Amino acid sequence: MARPRKNDHLKQELLETGMRLLIENGYHGTGIKQILDAVNVPKGSFYNFFTSKEQFVSEIITYYSTTISEEFSCFLKTFKNESAIITFWLCFQEKVNASESCACLIGAMASEIAQSSELCRRTIIDVEAAWLATLTLLLNSAQHQGDVRNDFKADELASSFYNHWQGSLLEFQVSNNSEIILHRLATFVRMLLTEQGQTKITSYSHYFKDNLHV
């Protein structure tokens, strides 16, 4: 495999530092100068890669989403022999437990700049659509396996789950209690389960933290 060029490294460093600072301080609280100082590069180098702060942030949103998707794909492979609802839950449990920070860049940017930056809004739409497609697939399989109620379409349940997730991340920001996230998501998942699904989840309870005990 060809070695990454120095430029690729620098671009990735800018994206990663930008991502960290955006999660910590938000869009308006993060200046380009702050990022350049942290990475120790001159202004000109930044504009070799990005045309504007807005375009930089749009690339960071995509980069952030790709990183999480790769992590999620890895969990999906690990649990691929489980039934869909078990896979669904184990992936989220792993995701929350593996996260250094429970803040979500996509939620933060949706709140702060989706209404003022058309470019970032469209990027968020794209990355969320990919997320929702994965969630829909899993929930649809769980419905076919008889573990999840089928009086709602899978994409409807996926969107509701995703919104629940975003709201629970906000609750964490305020409460500083990271356990709240899995607890709230578990409440939602329990609402989706059929009797068969509840039995299945109970029989897998050794895999779970306290959250999904029914």
Place this chain on the structure above:
Amino acid sequence: MARPRKNDHLKQELLETGMRLLIENGYHGTGIKQILDAVNVPKGSFYNFFTSKEQFVSEIITYYSTTISEEFSCFLKTFKNESAIITFWLCFQEKVNASESCACLIGAMASEIAQSSELCRRTIIDVEAAWLATLTLLLNSAQHQGDVRNDFKADELASSFYNHWQGSLLEFQVSNNSEIILHRLATFVRMLLTEQGQTKITSYSHYFKDNLHV
């Protein structure tokens, strides 16, 4: 009733203008100077009322919440003869339809500054606790009336509903589709209904937009 003093008017003007600008531009995107220019007062006047930007924003969060609570109390009085689940839903439908903007200052500040401002974080905890108490009371009554499932505690359902609401407001910020908010909340409420609750909601369907038809 005594006439409000000029100072009270000025303070309220600062709070209202600050609230509007915070919703539009977020905490870091809103400068004190911008607010002073909009209200046309000198810097000194601002510091007669508020010790810092952080304390100003904390007061705005309380002011914003009081305004919405008053509006909500008004809806509660209007629908006080209905059963709890009908009241619950009609209040939210009215709230969404009456809102000029579907953005939520509390959600935006939770996302942007709860982790960096202890004062604002504590203010958000207080105002959300008051909100959750109202939601819990309504859902608890609906459980006693047999319209909402009772395999979850009412405060658990209230928190989940609130998170769902915050997540759906974020979805609106990205989709620009205000109908999505009631649609998502309706999905969640339908998950809570017992068979009796579903029948009741159906018999009230002339009151509702398309969202809650079951």
